[in-house]
Structure formats: structure tokens, C-alpha cells
Amino acid sequence: MINRLKVLRAERGWSQQELASKLDVSRQSVNAIETGRYDPSLPLAFKIADVFDLAIEEIFQRDQVNN
Amino acid sequence: MSDTTPTKRVWPWFVTFLAGMVAMGIAVDVLDIKSKAVASGMMMVPIVLLFPMVRNAMSNAKQGGSSGDPVRRYLLRMIVVSIVYLSSLFLASQLIESGGDITPLAVVLALVPGIAMSGYFWAIGSLIVEQKDEFQRMLVVRQALIATAIALSLASTWGFLESFELVGHVHAYWWPIAWFFGLGVGAIANKIQHGAAGESM
Incomplete structure (x- = not known):
């Protein structure tokens, strides 16, 4: 799974720590998701979508290789 | 930023x-x-x-904000367990005479360090239960699984070698220590694969 988290965060001028605070997770969690080292659960993905006021599929997309 | x-x-x-x-x-x-x-x-x-x-x-x-709260509680529990473990171990080594009579006091003194050691596993289990940050929780679970695999593999391998009298006897309390070593290996594996060690390392 790939995501646009880093781009979306940069567009809003948020640091990883600020986004982590909004999601009530650790900064390491945001970093792991952004770098593709961790795929969030569906509840966390919904929470991320809510924070950015976007649909989940506008943030997370299927990896082309695994499509 | x-x-x-x-x-x-x-x-x-x-x-x-x-x-x-x-x-x-x-x-x-x-x-x-x-x-x-x-x-x-x-x-x-x-x-x-x-x-x-x-x-x-x-x-x-x-x-870590609210995701750090369970870690703070975990660390406090580890400190309390460590104090009980070390002081009971010190008392037992001082008061139990090697080769002496088996007394109720000797049994209690010998039991307490082992029971205190189980407090470490309770603390780690509580951390897994209380941690609401799913990524952090996954890191600790991975550490614990890797540690369990290492400790049980070492214990079973050594056990067979010992039963065939190919190696000397090892006291069983070394296997939990091997498990804690395994936690360290798990932290390294986490760092390599997920970019964070876990368990506040």
C-alpha cells in the first residue's frame, strides 16, 4: 500500500509531531506510515482521513506491484 | 517545521x-x-x-503524549519489580546457607526472587494491553515473539545437549535472562524493519 501522507502533511505545514498529536499516536507511528514501513489498521486509516478531511482512497492507494 | x-x-x-x-x-x-x-x-x-x-x-x-503514558507506567512497574527482585535476591543469598536445612523461611526466601522475576513479564504484558498506539504495540509484540523464540530455542537445545551429558548443567533462571536478551534482538529487528525499536529503546 502506498500513501500521500507526507505530501498532504507538507501542504498543511504540519510537522510529524503535530500530525501525531492530532491522531493521538506517537511520532514514530506517523514516520513509519509515511515511509511505508507500516500499514495502519482500518480504524487508524479512517482517523487519518478525518484529520485531512479526505476519503481514505485519496490518501491510501494500492501498491501497483501488488495490484 | x-x-x-x-x-x-x-x-x-x-x-x-x-x-x-x-x-x-x-x-x-x-x-x-x-x-x-x-x-x-x-x-x-x-x-x-x-x-x-x-x-x-x-x-x-x-x-510521546498519551501514547507515552502506558510506557511511563511500564517503566515504573519495571523499577518496582527490579527493587523487589534485587533486594529479595540479595536477602536470599545472604540468609540461605548452602547445604543447610530446608526451613519454611528458606523456601519463602528462595521463592520471592522467582516470583519477582515473573513481575517483569506482567509489566510487559500490561504494556501490550494498555498501549493504544497500534504501531508501538506491534513493535513490543514483535520483540516479545522474537525473545520467546530465542529463549525457548536455546532452552530446548541446551536441554537436549544436557540430557545427553554433552554440556554442563545450566540453572533454569538463565532462560528468562535469555528472553530479555531476545528483547534486545527484537528491538534491533524492529529498528531495521520498521525504523523504530519499540519498548522505548
Whole structure:
């Protein structure tokens, strides 16, 4: 799974720590998701979508290789 | 916009503590220290290295906001368990005479360090239950699984070697220590695969 988290965060001028605070997770969690080292659960993905006021599929997309 | 909130190092203190314990063990052996009290006292010295380790871990947990709360509770539990474990071990080594009579007091004194050791597993289990940050929780679970695989593999391999009299006897309390070593291996595996060690390392 790939995501646009880093781009979306940069567009809003948020640091990883600020986004982590909004999601009530650790900064390491945001970093792991952004770098593709961790795929969030569906509840966390919904929470991320809510924070950015976007649909989940506008943030997370299927990896082309695994499509 | 800074993405790199400085985190204070924990693992170098832990590695130094382990090295200190090994060094003191060698020193007791090489210097042929006969007094149990002096030997136990020497083994307690490296414990001072745990204070900066816990201080840094607490500081990191505080930066983690609400996801750091379970880590702070975990560290406090580990401190309490460590105090009970070390003091009961010290008392048992001082008061139980090798080859002496089996008394109810001796049984209780010998039981307490083992029961205190199980407190470490309770603390780690509680951390897994209480941690609401799913990524952090996954890291600890991975660490525990890797540690379990390493400790049980070592115990079973050594057990068979020992039963065929190919190696000497190893006291069973070394296997939980192997498990804690496995936690360290798990933290390294986490760092490589997921970019974060877990368990506030």
C-alpha cells in the first residue's frame, strides 16, 4: 500500500509531531506510515482521513506491484 | 517545521549496564572474593547505570503524549519489580546457607526472587494491553515473539545437549535472562524493519 501522507502533511505545514498529536499516536507511528514501513489498521486509516478531511482512497492507494 | 524531535538514548545505558554486570562477575571470580556480602555489593554497583537509562526512557515517553503514558507506567512497574527482585535476591543469598536445612523461611526466601522475576513479564504484558498506539504495540509484540523464540530455542537445545551429558548443567533462571536478551534482538529487528525499536529503546 502506498500513501500521500507526507505530501498532504507538507501542504498543511504540519510537522510529524503535530500530525501525531492530532491522531493521538506517537511520532514514530506517523514516520513509519509515511515511509511505508507500516500499514495502519482500518480504524487508524479512517482517523487519518478525518484529520485531512479526505476519503481514505485519496490518501491510501494500492501498491501497483501488488495490484 | 521540525520532524525530528530529539529522543534520548536508552539502549547504550542498558548495554553499559549489562557490560558492567559481566565485568563485575568476572572481577568477583578473578579476585576470588569469598564474602557473599562483598560479591553481592559489587554486583549491585552497575545498577547505578540504570538510573540515567530510566530517566531518558521517561523523558522519551513524556514526549510521546498519551501514547507515552502506558510506557511511563511500564517503566515504573519495571523499577518496582527490579527493587523487589534485587533486594529479595540479595536477602536470599545472604540468609540461605548452602547445604543447610530446608526451613519454611528458606523456601519463602528462595521463592520471592522467582516470583519477582515473573513481575517483569506482567509489566510487559500490561504494556501490550494498555498501549493504544497500534504501531508501538506491534513493535513490543514483535520483540516479545522474537525473545520467546530465542529463549525457548536455546532452552530446548541446551536441554537436549544436557540430557545427553554433552554440556554442563545450566540453572533454569538463565532462560528468562535469555528472553530479555531476545528483547534486545527484537528491538534491533524492529529498528531495521520498521525504523523504530519499540519498548522505548
